[in-house]
Amino acid sequence: MADYTAIFYISGxxxxxxxxxxxxxxxxxxxxxxxxxxxxxxxxxxxxxINWSPELSMGMKDIDEQHKNFVGLINKAYEANKxxxxxxxxxxxIAGLIEYGRYHFDTEEKYFEKFSYPHTDEHKAEHAKLxxxxxxxxxxxxxxxxxxxxxxxxxxxxLADHLMKHDKKYSKYFxxxxxx
Numbered sequence: 001m002a003d004y005t006a007i008f009y010i011s012g013x014x015x016x017x018x019x020x021x022x023x024x025x026x027x028x029x030x031x032x033x034x035x036x037x038x039x040x041x042x043x044x045x046x047x048x049x050i051n052w053s054p055e056l057s058m059g060m061k062d063i064d065e066q067h068k069n070f071v072g073l074i075n076k077a078y079e080a081n082k083x084x085x086x087x088x089x090x091x092x093x094i095a096g097l098i099e100y101g102r103y104h105f106d107t108e109e110k111y112f113e114k115f116s117y118p119h120t121d122e123h124k125a126e127h128a129k130l131x132x133x134x135x136x137x138x139x140x141x142x143x144x145x146x147x148x149x150x151x152x153x154x155x156x157x158x159l160a161d162h163l164m165k166h167d168k169k170y171s172k173y174f175x176x177x178x179x180x
Contacts, residue, residue: 031163049078050156058171060180063111065128066104067163073097074155081148087141090148094138097155101131107171114178117170130158 050071057064077093085093105127112120139152174180 045049048075048100049152050074058163058167059175060111061170063108066107069166070100070104070159073100074152074159077148077155078152081152090091091141094134094141098131098134098138099126101134105131108167111174112170115174115177117173119169119173123166123170126162130162133158 013074048071051070052071056067056071058067073093073096077090077097080089080093105124107128109120109124112123117123133154136152137147137154141147171180
């Protein structure tokens with residue numbers, strides 16, 4: 001078996017297209033989550049840390065897929081922490097969250113520009129706050145702190161609030177203008 005840092009396979013999760021931070025996603029059978037971490041195989045029979053639901057949908061295929069991928073990354077961070085993954089694997093997960101966050105926020109902000117979204121500055125400020133906060137967690141992690149529990153709680157709360165308050169706001173605006 002190859003020496004993988006952290007590869008997780010989630011069945012039925014819809015995250016089959018995500019490839020980021022040295023990770024790969026695929027599907028496994030029997031509605032169980034399988035992961036390979038540093039050459040060890042294990043399976044989790046617990047529920048995901050965050051479950052995707054239709055209420056979180058914006059009605060924009062690419063944005064919804066990116067949101068699902070972001071949920072998948074947060075779930076991956078949770079599983080890595082729960083499995084006691086080595087710091088190198090945890091570092092890759094944090095880096096992946098930052099990288100994917102930037103990519104996703106750039107996608108949303110291109111839509112804001114394209115459709116002249118009137119709350120662009122407010123929404124961009126929310127994106128900047130998230131990235132700044134995650135970078136603080138990253139710095140603490142680099143200094144040796146165990147940031148996983150606090151980071152996970154922050155991301156779970158932030159994601160729910162951001163999607164339901166801020167992202168739903170632009171989704172409603174885009175729908176009212178006939179853009180989606």
